[in-house]
Amino acid sequence: MKIAIVEDDINMRKSLEIAMSDYKEFEIKTFKNAKDALKSLDDTYDLVITDINMPGMDGIEFVKTLNGKFEVIIMTGNATLQRAIESIHLGVKDFLLKPFDVETLVAAIKRESEVQSAKKKVVGKTTKKKNSGFLGTSKVLEGVLNIATKAAKTDASILLLGQSGVGKEVFANYIHENSPRIKKPFIAINMAAIPENLIESELFGFEKGAFTDASEAKAGQFELAQGGTLFLDEIGEMPYGVQAKLLRALQEKEVRRLGSSKSIKIDIRVVSATNANLIEKIKNGEFREDLYYRLNTIPLHIPPLKERKDEILQIAESMCEINCKKYDFTLKSFTEDAKETLLSYDWPGNIRELISVVERAVILSEGLEISSEELFLQNRIN
Template sequence: MERREEKPTVLIVEDDRALRSGLRWTLADHFHILEAETRQEALSSLQSERVDVIICDLHLPPATDSITEGLQIVEAAKQHRPSIPTVVITGSSDKRTALEAVRYGAYGFFEKPFDEDEVLHIVRQAARVRQLEAENLKLRSTLSGRRGFGRLIGSSPALEGVIRQARAVATTDATVLICGESGTGKELLACAIHEESARAGGPFVAVNCAALPETLIESELFGHERGAFTGATHAKKGRFELADGGTLFLDEVGELTPAVQVKLLRVLQERSFERLGGTRTINVDIRLIAASNRDLEQEVEKGNFRQDLFYRLNVVPLTLPPLRERREDIPVLASFFANKAAHKHGLQPPELSPELMAALQAYDWPGNVREMENLMERLVVLTRGARLGVEFLPEKMRSGDHKPAPPEEESESTLEQAVQALKRRMILKALEIEKGNRGAAAKRLGISRSYLHRLINELNIAESN
């Protein structure tokens, strides 16, 4: 079969043959066209073909006196992933039903008799929305499947420097000591080093030393034999044995007791140990990565941590920067965690308002990336609508003045921001010239009235403007 040109596909659902033919001629140079006369034919095409945009008359047989058939097509289009934009056709005296369809989920509408330029414009815009949503889904899928150093999100110089060092050490078996405040992503970095190493096919075993009771930590790390202590009714492997052939990550290693520090030092020197209550020496092949939110050198000076163990752990030190020292990564992190939370709870990816972004970037993040992830999930769960604002932020984050810059001073540091700012200025100017008449403003801008309505909502242009 000959492969057709890669154009977006438009499905025209219209029982009026002449109108359907006119639409086909208007769009055929730019789109691949499919046609249907009824809801059943349309749904069949949606199942068998890839459709990017639907143009649909609301009054379809057999129920031409109502809009039920048309609304069912709008509903079916919404169920696709990503949803298919539906542009509805309406008569000049039937705008109320078209607006109802838009509220029901339709992308927009145009009137009969149609203007060719208006139809071409709105369909192009709808196809572009579909393309962007498909790209967003692909990106989210890619992000959710991140491995190795792709797990660490951001491009700030502070983070990139750490990743460069980590890449260099990942291909070796050298012991790594990761330092950084709580919530900076120390376990994530340790896992990335493991996944980029020759041990990636082996286990990655993580232990939070601070979370284990002092009486159990030796048993958890090195295992125990049956009868080693009250309640030890059977032998148990420790984390060192479980990590054999892979990587053992000891988080908060500064919390280890002196007795466990001595045993850990021996394992690092000889790669062997005995289970608690046992006499048989067990040999292991592991790569050790340790982490601490304390300054272990200071702990050594205070006598709280063995100096010889510190030197054994500190072969390759890596220090993760706190979030307040990599503020340029905050927007991409916030968007990533918002999308992740939305996916987790079965919601659409949200938009972050300028007020929210300003508040996020002004905050010092004592809990670092972990605090941000938890906050973004809270905002996604509590917010009703597709735009996250500041209303559910903690009071400590709302106390500052985080109002966005006025439109004429909006950031235009990226192409997308510049385009958004230009659209806003043009719309405001057209509305000013036409004294607020949206129909006249849409005509002056060369766009449909429904598209102007959509832009006003998307760009958050207030009525007072």
């Protein structure tokens, strides 16, 4: 297992190098800051362990930049509840408080290794193609993926359309991984998750002194995605005033940080997504028509889970296995009644809801078989 450790404190870094050298099953590479790590991280790494408080790019910003490409364990000596919550929202699996003994760290690494092994196993079962992130397959899905694969080979802008929870970010990542830009960054940003007054600085960056709290310069998401793919999720939630600046950036292929008079050339591919009706938003004066056509070169409609019935049991069984590994349970399975219930339910929350239901059932079920009642869906079936 190849592991990157990012720690700015030289004493801590060297201590970890020495302590971890006793574990021959781990290949350890250390970095003194996040920017150095980003230059070297590639697909050969299995796990990233990082401090939070570091000069330049801190651990939270580092995890945001990694954008789910690597599993992450965070270590820190002065954690706050807010920092812990923020890291969990970013998908961080373990949060270790300094000082800790090396056995605690090794135990966290081994837990992560078991979960990764389970994921690789179930993904291998469900697909032979490079369908990264998809835990099931169906004729409907393969049809959409066929279009996505063709579009991925080009630099055309793609607009992913579909209900919440259908896996739009998984599709965006699939497009990136099947494109010529695969070795460059994949950066995802959710418009709905960023306060309106921060979206512009998050996208385009800012110079030191650009506003009151700008104590140092910061690169925006466009710069961080240089050479790769920028995924703009919930694009319909972008403030109208920022839309014009986004359009200019896409047309001119350059951005300008807040507080700067200098433009920076960019070479990125944009994939955007929405579950909103953009045509209605255009009619209501909430979305720019010219931006819509710039983003919508290739529209890709992702069907809801209820139209992809063949995937339901595949996803459920895969997530059951993953969660049993995650919580160190004996492998569980679904009864025939439970399978019928899963197939009968309408899944208004789509794949996201299915994943949540399965995790809950794995945790709360009493025996090795998950019954229909233990899915807690009986009163919600249409």
